[in-house]
Amino acid sequence: MNVIQLQNLHYRWQGQSRDTLAIAELHVAQGEHLFIRGASGSGKTTFLNLLAGILRPASGSLTILGQALHSMNAARDRFRADHMGVIFQQFNLLPYLSVRENAQLPCHFSTRRKQQAGNMQATTNRLLEHLGLDHQLWERPVTDLSVGQQQRVAVARALIGSPELIIADEPTSALDTDTRDGFLNLLFQEA
Known part of the structure; x- marks a missing residue:
């Protein structure tokens, strides 16, 4: 089965005369x-946002896990919550939540991911430990963390509940070499 299938997909930012x-x-x-991979401004983030259903194509078909994402409306957000883990380039963590609460956030929006996570505390602990986040940080607000630590929280949030598809935009940009290698190993184990 194809997880991702695109046919004649076109996207153009509003006001532009050419396709992005x-x-x-x-x-x-x-x-x-x-x-x-590609140069800055080449459309990588736009492409990933199309795959995640955050943006809608101007034309063409976009099928993710057998669902025609291009024709879904409100159901698209539910589908994303249930089946996709997204690591945003800017992380999009909630500043008023703790590390643990941010990592568990998808399970509050998706019954499916909550069930997949099983024992939420144990699953969260395992992910945060594998990503090298000291347990003393887990109850602190994410605003207390370095950029690299925040990125690891975003990774844990994407992986919790074993989504079928991980979409990661620059997921290692703020990680040191050891943490990057550990993250990639964890990603390939989980994905």
Whole structure:
């Protein structure tokens, strides 16, 4: 089964005369990993936001896990919460929540991910430990953390509840070499 399937996908920012993205065809099968690289401003984040259903294509089809994301409306947000873990380039952590609360956030919006997580405390602890976040930080607000530590919280949030698809925008940009390697190993174990 294809996890991602795109056909004649086009996206154009409002007010632009040319397409920002035009992808004739793309298929990603279950178990495959897709890495996207390109210059700054080349459309990588736009592409990932299309895959996550945050942006809607101007034309073409976008099917994720068998669901036609391009034709979903309100159900698109529920689908994303249930089936996708997203690591945003700017992390999008909630500043008034603790490290632990931010990591567990998807389970409050998705019964499916909450069930998949099982014992939420144990699962959260395992993810935070694997990502090298000292347990003394877990109850502190994320605003007390360094940028690299915040990025690890964003990673834990994306992985909790074992979503079928992980979409990661610059997931290692603020990580040191050891933490980056540990994150990539964890990502490949979990994904």
